Amino acid sequence: MTLPGADENVLLKVEAIKKYFPVRGGFFQRVRGHIKAVDGVDLEIQKGKTLGLVGESGCGKSTVARLILKLLEPDSGRILYNQKEITRLTERQMRPIRREMQIIFQDPMGALNPRMTVGSVLQEGLMVLGLENKKRRERVAQLLYLVGLPDEAARMYPHEFSGGQRQRIGIARALSVEPSLLVCDEPISALDVSIQAQIINLLKELQERLSLSYLFISHDLNVVGYLCDWCAVMYLGQVMEYGSTDMIFERHMHPYTKALLASVPAREPGKGLPIPLEGDVPSPLNPPPGCRFQGRCPMVEERCRKHEIDLHEAGECHLVRCWKV
């Protein structure tokens, strides 16, 4: 991978990771095929920066997140954290690194135990750190302040909060162990517009204050354009285009990126309807031969149908997976 920055600026590097899920069925539950959820993805997250991962549902965004956090084992490829390979670490060796990488989920209600008070949710991680009782309570108060919740919140249960407040609790929990990397898996998709803005502001503020790095997964291109420094566009388990956010939004070269951006409705009235991309995403069980996007691509050629293509450099800090470029 030849993206920018010296290696010491890179917090996390992913090289050609693959994850195929077996599909079983029929007689004796034989393996009938594989869902190619992630099929050779390279990514880099720089210290203190935000990498956005965009794509339609089922393109493998969340699987990439789970592979990076080692919640799933990759079939092949390498993951480097702080230039150290973590791909084959055992559960025990992984433990100190787990502290460094935390995740916040889309649905905070589903991610919080309804029977635990917010205080005890936040204390759990601190116990792992081995903090004594008094220190833990102080830290909980600090965390609540950090995410903009009142002190009383520690004694309350998740159902007593609104969606936006619950997402704040999820963020506080992730921050409790002082991570460097925060994986945000669609953190604002379930929230109302006015609340989304609050959470985005909070994430930005925390990034500056705690010099966090983010992997920001979203299908909302407006949010990605606002928040991210780098951007990777995924389609059917592969990265189609990769570069700085400005590059992706203004000088994109891949027809899929173009179609994706054109299908976002404009916020100014009078600009007319968004331009649709025809067809549906094909099944990852049986991706088309050649370029993954060939079935829906308006610029498709013979070679796109036959031959696969790798990500290649299209300019400075700009990678594209397309025969036309």
Add this chain to the structure above:
Amino acid sequence: MGDSNTLLNVAGLTVWFQADGERSWAVNGASFSVGRGETVCIVGESGCGKTVSALSIMGLVKTPPGRIAAGKIMFEGKNLLSLNDAEMQQIRGRRIAMVFQEPLASLNPVFTIGDQISEAITVHEKLAPEALRARVLELLRAVGIPSPDERLGSYPHQLSGGQRQRVMIAMALACEPDLIIADEPTTALDVTIQAQILNLLKSIKEDRGLSLLYITHDLGVVASIADRVYVMYAGCVVEQGEVGDVFLEPRHPYTKGLLASLPDRARRGMPLTGIPGYVPGRFGRPVGCPFEPRCSEAEKECHIEFPQFLDWGKGHMARCPVLYSREKRR
């Protein structure tokens, strides 16, 4: 819009729900109208009463726990709230049809889509089997389902999310209604599929001369599809007007706040203004302006007063105590 061009006119609609104990006021005196051939959007955050308003028009508010306490829903000169079940049956599906957010939840998993669309037709019309089949095929073709002959025998789970929503639209079109109410029809879909469905709805609307009442929380969708828009907050309409006026010159602090909450590339590096506080709870019925607790421009009268709409011409109106008293002082 009180003239003969008005297809639907909802006036002072008030709906509450009561489980046990406190009443929750879902819609609190909302008025809106849809003209013939017009696309009208109702936009607002969760719990603002946009879905309950739509269900009230369709006569689908379950009573109890719900109750339509006040208001009129005039459709072609008839008050839908005074109709009995049999009369309402003649309107629902036939004159006004609805498309819901979650097509998988609205389609029956054990019947083929052909059966389900046929049912939507036969409820209102008796047709011979061949004619019925031809009609279903024509509908599937109209909503852009590829190879409709084969798809007739498919079950909902065999279709993609976008195709399911197309089937829902085909069912809504089955009896050639005058008005389609679409409640967040693209919220569960990817952007590329959302763009397909928006284009489909627009072309169907134009080809068939329908009216469309489109309910959404997505301001981008509103900007691209609506002729007029109503902004709802806590059961009340707070601003309304032609979409260009409302978006380019928002008057109500809530509308301004909503538009300032939207992140996009142009605002990079600047914090989003947003709206402080949280979407209000379901209970209680504010006396003054419902937005007062979160409003940055609120003054003391906002707590007790919620005046009528101020009009800036071309039907651009907002309902705000501060603007109202400023206007009165002039």
